[in-house]
Amino acid sequence: MSNVQLKELRAYTKEVVDRSIETLKDYLRLPTISAQNKAIPETVEMVCQLIEEAGGEAKALDDLGGNPVVYGFFPAGSNGDSSKTLLFYNHYDVQPPEPLNEWESEPFEPTIKDGILFARGVSDNKGDFIARLTAIKVLKEVAGELPCNIKFMVEGEEEIGSPNLAPYISKYKDLFQADACIWEFGTKDEQERVNMVAGIKGMAYMELTSIGADIDMHSSVGAYVDNAAWRLVQALATMKDKQNNILVEGFYDGIEKPKESEIEAVSRLPFNEEAVSKLYGLKRPLITTEKGIDPREAMVFQPTMTICGIESGYTGEGAKTILPKSAKVKLDCRLVPGQDPNLIFEAVQKHLLKHGFEDIQVTLLNGQKAYRSDFNHPFIRHVLQTAKEVYEKEAVLAPNSAGTGPMYEFGNQLNLPIVSTGVGWVKSKAHAPNESIRLKDFEEGVVHMAYMLSSFSQALKGKVEEDNITT
Amino acid sequence: MSNVQLKELRAYTKEVVDRSIETLKDYLRLPTISAQNKAIPETVEMVCQLIEEAGGEAKALDDLGGNPVVYGFFPAGSNGDSSKTLLFYNHYDVQPPEPLNEWESEPFEPTIKDGILFARGVSDNKGDFIARLTAIKVLKEVAGELPCNIKFMVEGEEEIGSPNLAPYISKYKDLFQADACIWEFGTKDEQERVNMVAGIKGMAYMELTSIGADIDMHSSVGAYVDNAAWRLVQALATMKDKQNNILVEGFYDGIEKPKESEIEAVSRLPFNEEAVSKLYGLKRPLITTEKGIDPREAMVFQPTMTICGIESGYTGEGAKTILPKSAKVKLDCRLVPGQDPNLIFEAVQKHLLKHGFEDIQVTLLNGQKAYRSDFNHPFIRHVLQTAKEVYEKEAVLAPNSAGTGPMYEFGNQLNLPIVSTGVGWVKSKAHAPNESIRLKDFEEGVVHMAYMLSSFSQALKGKVEEDNITT
Numbered sequence: 001m002s003n004v005q006l007k008e009l010r011a012y013t014k015e016v017v018d019r020s021i022e023t024l025k026d027y028l029r030l031p032t033i034s035a036q037n038k039a040i041p042e043t044v045e046m047v048c049q050l051i052e053e054a055g056g057e058a059k060a061l062d063d064l065g066g067n068p069v070v071y072g073f074f075p076a077g078s079n080g081d082s083s084k085t086l087l088f089y090n091h092y093d094v095q096p097p098e099p100l101n102e103w104e105s106e107p108f109e110p111t112i113k114d115g116i117l118f119a120r121g122v123s124d125n126k127g128d129f130i131a132r133l134t135a136i137k138v139l140k141e142v143a144g145e146l147p148c149n150i151k152f153m154v155e156g157e158e159e160i161g162s163p164n165l166a167p168y169i170s171k172y173k174d175l176f177q178a179d180a181c182i183w184e185f186g187t188k189d190e191q192e193r194v195n196m197v198a199g200i201k202g203m204a205y206m207e208l209t210s211i212g213a214d215i216d217m218h219s220s221v222g223a224y225v226d227n228a229a230w231r232l233v234q235a236l237a238t239m240k241d242k243q244n245n246i247l248v249e250g251f252y253d254g255i256e257k258p259k260e261s262e263i264e265a266v267s268r269l270p271f272n273e274e275a276v277s278k279l280y281g282l283k284r285p286l287i288t289t290e291k292g293i294d295p296r297e298a299m300v301f302q303p304t305m306t307i308c309g310i311e312s313g314y315t316g317e318g319a320k321t322i323l324p325k326s327a328k329v330k331l332d333c334r335l336v337p338g339q340d341p342n343l344i345f346e347a348v349q350k351h352l353l354k355h356g357f358e359d360i361q362v363t364l365l366n367g368q369k370a371y372r373s374d375f376n377h378p379f380i381r382h383v384l385q386t387a388k389e390v391y392e393k394e395a396v397l398a399p400n401s402a403g404t405g406p407m408y409e410f411g412n413q414l415n416l417p418i419v420s421t422g423v424g425w426v427k428s429k430a431h432a433p434n435e436s437i438r439l440k441d442f443e444e445g446v447v448h449m450a451y452m453l454s455s456f457s458q459a460l461k462g463k464v465e466e467d468n469i470t471t
Numbered sequence: 472m473s474n475v476q477l478k479e480l481r482a483y484t485k486e487v488v489d490r491s492i493e494t495l496k497d498y499l500r501l502p503t504i505s506a507q508n509k510a511i512p513e514t515v516e517m518v519c520q521l522i523e524e525a526g527g528e529a530k531a532l533d534d535l536g537g538n539p540v541v542y543g544f545f546p547a548g549s550n551g552d553s554s555k556t557l558l559f560y561n562h563y564d565v566q567p568p569e570p571l572n573e574w575e576s577e578p579f580e581p582t583i584k585d586g587i588l589f590a591r592g593v594s595d596n597k598g599d600f601i602a603r604l605t606a607i608k609v610l611k612e613v614a615g616e617l618p619c620n621i622k623f624m625v626e627g628e629e630e631i632g633s634p635n636l637a638p639y640i641s642k643y644k645d646l647f648q649a650d651a652c653i654w655e656f657g658t659k660d661e662q663e664r665v666n667m668v669a670g671i672k673g674m675a676y677m678e679l680t681s682i683g684a685d686i687d688m689h690s691s692v693g694a695y696v697d698n699a700a701w702r703l704v705q706a707l708a709t710m711k712d713k714q715n716n717i718l719v720e721g722f723y724d725g726i727e728k729p730k731e732s733e734i735e736a737v738s739r740l741p742f743n744e745e746a747v748s749k750l751y752g753l754k755r756p757l758i759t760t761e762k763g764i765d766p767r768e769a770m771v772f773q774p775t776m777t778i779c780g781i782e783s784g785y786t787g788e789g790a791k792t793i794l795p796k797s798a799k800v801k802l803d804c805r806l807v808p809g810q811d812p813n814l815i816f817e818a819v820q821k822h823l824l825k826h827g828f829e830d831i832q833v834t835l836l837n838g839q840k841a842y843r844s845d846f847n848h849p850f851i852r853h854v855l856q857t858a859k860e861v862y863e864k865e866a867v868l869a870p871n872s873a874g875t876g877p878m879y880e881f882g883n884q885l886n887l888p889i890v891s892t893g894v895g896w897v898k899s900k901a902h903a904p905n906e907s908i909r910l911k912d913f914e915e916g917v918v919h920m921a922y923m924l925s926s927f928s929q930a931l932k933g934k935v936e937e938d939n940i941t942t
Binding site: 035161201203205211212213214215217218219220221222223224225226227229230233234236237240241242244276280281282283284285286287288295298299302304305306307308309310311312313314315316318319320321322323324325327328330332334356359365366401402403404431 | 506632672674676682683684685686688689690691692693694695696697698700701704705707708711712713715747751752753754755756757758759766769770773775776777778779780781782783784785786787789790791792793794795796798799801803805827830836837872873874875902
């Protein structure tokens with residue numbers, strides 16, 4: 001199906017991969033922590049340089065606030081198809097490395113051990129960016145030129161919820177316009193199958209605050225003074241029942257019914273309850289088990305409302321007898337297509353009013369819509385098919401991940417199919433200490449992207465071989 | 472009614488009060504923080520010395536663990552009534568001074584400003600101890616000798632819940648045996664009336680812990696992993712309703728019905744809702760107002776269940792998307808006569824089991840029973856009557872305070888009437904920064920105790936003048 005031989009791509013990738021890893025290590029040494037506004041300018045400069053060194057054109061957009069959004073462009077060669085463009089979405093920022101004492105190597109001093117490269121951001125998402133640039137170099141060398149246009153968006157606020165991204169997509173719609181998009185991440189599962197997603201969940205992250213007084217009081221006044229913590233507890237208890245059904249009126253409104261093909265795909269996703277339970281040290285059965293539903297369906301199709309944190313009064317050792325002045329809870333709602341974070345926020349406000357908790361204040365800290373690509377788009381089938389050839393194993397595709405990202409703005413404004421795949425593995429530990437990728441996954445990821453690009457244009461024209469596609 | 476003239480007691484007290492204040496300042500310089508095990512031996516030594524200097528016999532009991540319990544004894548003079556004994560209950564430990572930045576002077580460097588003495592522990596309860604010793608000296612000087620036996624118990628763990636006191640009372644019952652007891656504290660209200668109590672509330676201080684996993688998880692797993700914080704919220708919501716009724720089965724069992732005289736006394740207690748609301752900066756009406764009940768009745772006769780603190784997961788700034796491994800709440804139940812902290816603890820355990828929260832662990836951190844003396848005992852009427860004469864104003868007596876102390880063990884094991892009165896004022900701020908007493912209240916307190924002692928023996932024999940007693 002391809003203009004170039006997979007064998008040749010593999011061979012040349014092997015030749016250049018060591019140099020790419022050195023480049024990746026340099027990139028990883030920059031502690032680009034967006035939450036702490038660290039190392040942003042130097043990282044932007046390096047991202048632009050790396051694009052230019054690979055033969056592309058780079059531009060750092062910064063006229064709409066927030067950390068700069070890097071645009072990269074590699075035109076199709078003279079024999080290529082300049083009417084077709086693939087867009088890579090990446091981000092150059094990383095999560096804070098804390099807790100530091102749990103790292104076995106320095107988070108910003110990339111360390112290789114037994115073929116595994118450890119560093120903050122290596123799997124999320126600096127490794128993928130370097131792998132994709134390497135794929136472009138490999139393809140150019142093997143094929144002589146690029147068979148299509150390639151664009152990059154590398155943003156710098158993904159780890160803080162991409163609060164400034166939408167206006168950039170809107171204003172620079174023409175610049176980022178493409179026919180399809182490869183999203184940032186992907187991991188191999190326990191059975192060494194590449195796991196891809198064609199969408200993401202949305203999010204409404206809220207803070208609820210109950211304020212009872214200006215000062216903490218002696219707890220003996222509990223006989224007549226109302227308690228902000230009890231009040232918050234009572235309010236929360238009206239929002240979710242013991243069986244984890246969300247009781248906020250309107251919360252489930254508008255949810256799009258999953259397609260048959262999506263339900264079918266979900267039934268083939270890997271899920272090992274015992275392994276999950278062991279991984280986290282769970283003390284109780286899964287809530288899906290209690291409710292008799294499939295955890296994979298819950299993961300993909302059902303919204304959540306999670307208490308991420310709650311705090312009030314004295315939380316130290318022993319007994320301190322105070323009646324706290326206030327109480328606060330952080331609620332993370334993961335949304336599915338059809339839900340709107342602003343409407344969820346309003347629904348929670350209305351719910352509190354209706355239940356007599358007009359004094360509890362709600363703030364929306366982060367809102368993103370969910371997104372699902374057309375599962376059967378020829379592009380997505382092409383990415384799956386080429387993965388199967390490169391990895392010599394079927395890939396697994398979920399309609400959406402359980403996590404969140406700014407995919408909705410891409411899908412909605414640029415109107416293109418999106419699939420996420422990358423170089424992570426089952427123990428990549430994104431966001432956690434000892435984040436890692438395996439060098440062999442990086443190398444295979446380079447080959448996959450080069451091979452996928454080599455026939456991207458034909459695939460979009462419907463020339464995909466229809467056999468043996470696993471969704 | 473007295474063998475000595477009140478005028479003479481006032482005159483001699485005025486002569487010696489300055490020296491007493493100097494002694495008190497020395498005592499206050501010792502940072503006797505039981506919660507941090509600070510300055511215990513030197514304070515015990517000073518307490519014994521002070522008793523001996525006042526002509527008494529002192530003994531530090533320490534054979535049953537915990538901080539030493541000081542016993543003090545002053546025998547009746549040869550013309551006195553050695554068949555009658557008054558016991559003073561005091562404690563030499565103080566609360567931690569934190570938050571330090573809110574103090575206007577050093578907490579352990581006593582500072583006098585406009586007739587007010589500021590220091591940690593001055594109102595709770597070091598000032599009262601020195602005032603009582605001074606009263607003994609004054610009475611001996613004015614009357615020539617003591618008219619009855621006087622005993623002291625000065626313990627060192629009151630501020631941490633007197634965990635080791637009961638066995639001392641039990642073992643040394645004969646040593647502490649007396650006919651009546653003056654408890655540690657008392658304050659003047661806004662109308663300058665001395666407020667006394669004839670009892671205290673009890674306490675069951677519990678910690679409830681919900682553990683869901685060994686580690687904090689990414690909040691996207693909320694679709695299938697149960698949330699320890701939601702679980703604790705749901706459990707708590709079954710324990711108290713929105714109207715602050717406690718729903719734990721058996722919680723209200725066995726509560727003794729207040730006597731008519733107690734109810735009547737409560738109706739005459741001072742309570743200024745507006746002042747209370749302003750003092751704390753309350754944002755909502757009193758819960759008693761919402762329920763249409765008298766806050767004074769709630770304060771004296773109703774048990775409470777207060778969340779003193781709750782904690783789970785991420786409580787810092789902004790949005791962190793975790794599903795926390797565990798959640799914890801601290802619950803302070805103030806009990807009334809008839810309730811048993813151990814039975815309350817068991818009731819909470821049973822309640823959680825019954826409602827399907829068998830995984831939530833409960834620990835009882837502190838348990839004390841409530842206690843109320845016989846309100847009409849001649850001794851209590853004697854203390855009120857002498858107060859009226861000394862302060863030239865009616866005193867106010869409540870059946871019990873809203874606070875807690877180890878009074879039950881005294882009342883139950885020593886079987887004597889108990890009333891609490893002392894040298895505090897409305898702004899004494901016990902347990903808080905800038906704790907204080909007024910020097911004139913100290914002086915008046917000395918006179919009251921000397922005058923009360925001068926006719927204590929007769930009063931017990933029923934020779935109290937019956938007129939004008941305000942309860």
